[in-house]
Amino acid sequence: MQLSLQDIHFAYAPDAVALRGITLRIAPGEQVAIIGANGAGKTTLIKQMNGLLKPQQGQVLVGDWDTRRYTVAQMARRVGLVFQNPDDQLFKQTVADEVAFGPRNLGFDAAHTARAVTAALEAVGLPDVANAHPYDLPSSQRKLVALATILAMETPVVIMDEPTIGQDGRGVQRLGEIVASLSENGRTVIAISHDIDFCADHFTRIVVMAQGKIIADGTAEIVFSQAEILAQASVTAPQIARLGAALGLPGVPLHVESFIAALRAKKGET
Amino acid sequence: MSSFTLYQPRDSGLHRLHPLTKLTLTLCGVATAVVLPGFWPNYLLFALFLLPLAAWGQIVCPLLRAVWPIWWPFVLSLFLVQGLFWPGGTPIVTLGPLSFKQEGVLFATAMAGRILVLIGSFLLLSLATRPDALMNALTARGLSHKLAYIILAAIQIVPRFQAKAETITAAQQSRGLETQGNLLRRARALLPLLGPLILSSLMDVEERAIALEARGFGRRTLRTSLILLSEQPWEKGVRALLLLATAVLILARTVLALR
Incomplete structure (x- = not known):
């Protein structure tokens, strides 16, 4: 489902302008990471995408739905937003019940809900804790439960707010697999994150924000090669890319494999 | 502030x-x-x-x-x-x-x-x-700093709860919970809103107590204020x-x- 933001302006107060003319189109199945310093407008932008905030100027379309004409609960059929803090939403007695909450709100029947819950818990690697109380799980797993609650809603667009916070290496890897799997199934994945390595590894498109504007938009290789833009957004390129640049390697290596290939290419030259 | x-x-x-x-x-x-x-x-x-x-x-x-x-x-x-x-x-x-x-x-x-x-x-x-100036004034007049903290926490609880409730409402609406509409619908929305508010507040209490102790809250020494x-x-x-x-x-x- 296409997401289209056209010249979005938004201010919390006259002296607190958060978005200044954002125009962005995201195609179905894209993997988009939005990065930038704190206060750049990232959270405000994703809240525009599911209608939690309405544009004061401009238009946000999710498919053919204008967010101004739908409640957030209605928008939840198309856009699932995973909040940063799982404790802002968990309240059921079991993990399975918690994950079923969204599908039930959307009117899934019992069989559909059961299938969606099982699939979501398997996707986040927590099928064994379906009957546990959410608050008996460590916070990293509660965060995955919060993600499962959104995955079970089967929305065509999934947005994650800082998904890797509190996750260990295995958890981050699991999140990367989820991003890839959602995208393979044609679902759009958007994340805002300060975890630059996670963004570089798992997202095909990087959007850089600063002071309420988009200042760069492209593949990880293109975005992370623009040192001035990154400095403007107070973002540091992935360590491996910086090492590649320091060694004068061609291109912008973002993974160990591309780094080795670039190193070999450079050695071959010399 | x-x-x-x-x-x-x-x-x-x-x-x-x-x-x-x-x-x-x-x-x-x-x-x-x-x-x-x-x-x-x-x-x-x-x-x-x-x-x-x-x-x-x-x-x-x-x-x-x-x-x-x-x-x-x-x-x-x-x-x-x-x-x-x-x-x-x-x-x-x-x-x-x-x-x-x-x-x-x-x-x-x-x-x-x-x-x-x-x-x-x-x-x-x-x-x-x-609030900190008020507590400072009271402790300077001999009020126990623990009691002062309780008063300060009580003053702050309403805005803290309001901010938390707004976030929880947004999170539950994002999961398809309709919080607007007739009385029955609003009543149904109460548990998903109150549940996380109470549970996360209880967890906050524990974290806050640990954070206070880690900063020497329980020490019985002369306190100065900035x-x-x-x-x-x-x-x-x-x-x-x-x-x-x-x-x-x-x-x-x-x-x-x-x-």
Whole structure:
């Protein structure tokens, strides 16, 4: 489902302008990471995408739905937003019940809900804790439960707010697999994150924000090669890319494999 | 200043008053509201005492915005309960088996005025006084720092809960929970909103206790403060006068009641 933001302006107060003319189109199945310093407008932008905030100027379309004409609960059929803090939403007695909450709100029947819950818990690697109380799980797993609650809603667009916070290496890897799997199934994945390595590894498109504007938009290789833009957004390129640049390697290596290939290419030259 | 307080920074005479002077004003306002007889004096007290003070502090709008959402549920329930269930009394409006009694409505009017002054007094104090400055002033007068912290936490709990409730509402709406609409729908939305609010608040308590202890909260040593409080020479006199006037009012009211 296409997401289209056209010249979005938004201010919390006259002296607190958060978005200044954002125009962005995201195609179905894209993997988009939005990065930038704190206060750049990232959270405000994703809240525009599911209608939690309405544009004061401009238009946000999710498919053919204008967010101004739908409640957030209605928008939840198309856009699932995973909040940063799982404790802002968990309240059921079991993990399975918690994950079923969204599908039930959307009117899934019992069989559909059961299938969606099982699939979501398997996707986040927590099928064994379906009957546990959410608050008996460590916070990293509660965060995955919060993600499962959104995955079970089967929305065509999934947005994650800082998904890797509190996750260990295995958890981050699991999140990367989820991003890839959602995208393979044609679902759009958007994340805002300060975890630059996670963004570089798992997202095909990087959007850089600063002071309420988009200042760069492209593949990880293109975005992370623009040192001035990154400095403007107070973002540091992935360590491996910086090492590649320091060694004068061609291109912008973002993974160990591309780094080795670039190193070999450079050695071959010399 | 944290957004978890009601404090509105302004460069005003009210803000520059010593916190103890503002606390005295509040407590005297509360005591006066309780002892004032009749139906209308408390509304006059609000209009002629609290509002001018708020104007002096440049916080009339924030005060009215803060008072209204707390006051109106009290007013509504008072008028419904007292108006409909006043024993005996003179009916003024009859709707089928239910009738509003004149005496109940008058009592509700008086109580609503009293609550208006109570809420207004405390909110005026909260809007014009930094909570840490108030606690600093109280601990400097010998209040235990643990008790001071409890008072500070109580002052901050409303805005903290409001901010948390907004986030929880947004998170649950994003999971398809409809929180707007008819009464039944709103009632259904209560548990998904209250559940995380209570659970996460309990978890906050534990984390906060650990964080406080990690910063030496329990140590029994002399404490110093970065906040320097200034006091005008006449403020002690004003506090004494306020306390005296309130004491006289309470005494007069007691004597009148005993006659």
